[in-house]
Amino acid sequence: MSYRTTAARIVAFAALATTSTASFAATEVSWWHAMGGRLGEVVNEISANYNASQDVCQLTPVYKGTYEETLTAGIAAFRAGEQPNIIQVFDAGAATIIGAKGAVTPAEDLLKDAGADFDINDYIAGVRYFYADTNGKMIGMPFNSSTPILYYNEEALNKAGVQPPKTWEEFEAIAPKLKEAGYIPLTQSHLPWIFTENFMSRHDLPFATNANGYEGAEGTEILVNNDAIKAHFSKVKEWLDQDLFAWYGTGWADNQKPFQEGEAAMWLGSSGSFGGLMKATEFDFSATYLPYWASVHETGTNTFIGGAALFAMSGKPKAENDCVANFYSYLTSPEVQYFWHKETGYVPITNAAYELAQQDGHYERFPAAEIGIQQLTLPGGENTKGYRMGFYVQIRDVMNREYGKIFSGEASVEEAFDTIEEESNKLLGRFAKTSG
Amino acid sequence: MKRVQFANPLMPYMLLLPQLVIVAVFFLWPAAEAVRASFYLEDPFGFGATFVGFDNFTDALSSSDYGRTARFTLGFTAVTAFFSLAIALLLAVKADSVIRGASSYRTLLMWVYAIAPPVAGLIGVMLFDQHIGPLSEMARFLGWDMQIGVNYYDTAFAMVVISVWKQVPINFIFFLSGLQSVPKSVQEAAAIDCRSGTRRFWTVTFPLLAPTGFFLLIINITYALFDTFGIIDLVLKGEPGNNPVTLVYKVFLDGFRGNDLGGSSAQSVILMILVFVLTVVQFRMIERRVHYN
Structure with a gap:
């Protein structure tokens, strides 16, 4: 092919390309x-x-x-x-x-x-x-x-003769019965999201200074190191040791699987998991609100x-x-x-x-399907609007690491939350400097 | 000996230029950029930055997690390199002495090499899966409640096994060719002097394999430090949690997952220094003991 024909073809092709884009307005x-x-x-x-x-x-x-x-x-x-x-x-x-x-x-x-x-x-x-x-x-x-909600296997709850729990106090009462009926009573898929961020909003507890961080990154400090959440994690560790709760690491699916396969009676997951669960499960399941501690908040507020x-x-x-x-x-x-x-x-x-x-x-x-939206529209409080913290992906990674240490017995609840507080505040301080 | 001279004194530089450009664009420039970024705390979108001096370095080095990661990396590299080399050497020696069906054995042992690293990692992850993995089930059958992703040491174990498995074939190929280049005359002379096969191996064959061994040692340390990234990523399924990670993986986590460009750059500068020191040590200290002829 001569140079001339090649050039001519290129020009023709370019012209064609332009007209086709032009017609596609x-x-x-x-x-x-x-x-x-x-x-x-x-x-x-x-x-x-x-x-x-x-x-x-x-x-x-x-x-x-x-x-x-x-x-x-x-x-x-x-x-x-x-x-x-x-x-x-x-x-x-x-x-x-x-x-x-x-x-x-x-x-x-x-x-x-x-x-x-x-x-x-x-x-x-x-x-x-x-x-x-x-x-x-x-x-x-x-x-x-x-938003995180509690899914439950209806067959499992009927077999154990129990009602889905509204509070963690109720969970403590029914969990041994579910265990006796041959089920893992509870799993969950995202500790920072479900047991930390939404633990704060469900109990209307402040999560960070500066109105949960909304007033700007400058000087924002995390308020995660409080007695209510430490008591919660002490309880979760107890449940884990008594086989009333199971944990399969940080992976979302690893923790969802036992519920999907009918081994776990209840699972804390996302309201957005509903469509997927409908397809994947063969048993009847339903859902209810994320439980709260009646000892911390009388009624429980809306979640984030x-x-x-x-x-x-x-x-x-x-x-x-x-x-x-x-x-x-x-x-x-x-x-x-x-x-x-x-x-x-x-x-x-x-x-x-x-x-x-x-x-x-x-x-x-x-x-x-309505549980998620109902939970989001529950009466709220001062601290339930949301949170805004920088380098939050890393803060979540710190939480996941420390929670893993609590569950494996490498760290006490007290030590883990001290570390989370210290490292998170360091990250928040660093983030405040990134805006220059 | 006659020295070869170029007619034009610029010619050698012209010939080197393509390589130098590649080094400059893909190594020197990004490295310089990393050094610069390590002194700043920068908005990921590039709107603002604060000069913080050595803060990124002190923050990284003073965090307890960084120390833990560094210790794991050291142990992981040593164990992975050692087992990759030891198993490959054992297999090479055995394959070398097989007479009937030698080529089928060799082909089978090299087979894993043909698998792409991500696929190998994925196969390994499936074998170790905490719900359906046959290896985890076997461990439980033997009374070891193995839980990858939950127990720090179990996860580390899986990472080492998968990394070693992937690396053994490459080492095997090199060791085998190394063994085959040991002169027959030397082996026969040794056989007259000494009856013990093991002793002959350690006193005659092994020293003659030293150049291959030294080369592989460097390759394997580099592999364990850097190239196991994909395997680690697959084992962790993107969520580090309370699991072991290597220093390189941590650079990725902080920089690409957490968008902390300054902190991540500081860590990569530390790694650059580490690699530089390691290279000097390897060539200065170890190579002196290796006899090439």
């Missing part, structure tokens, strides 16, 4: 997420439905691995100027992305600039301010919102929202930002929220979607 918007397995399928379905619903914007979801991997990929891309339009960031990474002033366009601004309706009171109470800034402006759009939110990364043209706003409006519409809620078990984030699910009779068919 939709604005392209990318969305990096961390939803694998069944959740990923639902994300793809929502995106496909959104693209089919209009022809101005073309949304492309990209799976980036775990929450941590997605955030790291987003940071690397941002520094290289190649950031996606939307990135899904989990609760523990919220301080990092919100703390980086200029990395994201607040969801509230985005929607208002695009001329869309926005009223923070449309969102359910537990979700409203978790991803907001100091002034209550919504920065991240809550997406997959979950967990899961992740969507952040619109800055440095994008207005047309693309408008598409993101348009997608946010679509995503928060009652129908889409209900679809997401039904398929996954994550809670609907708006009051309208919750009402739609109620009207449709979803909770009569699956009473357990």
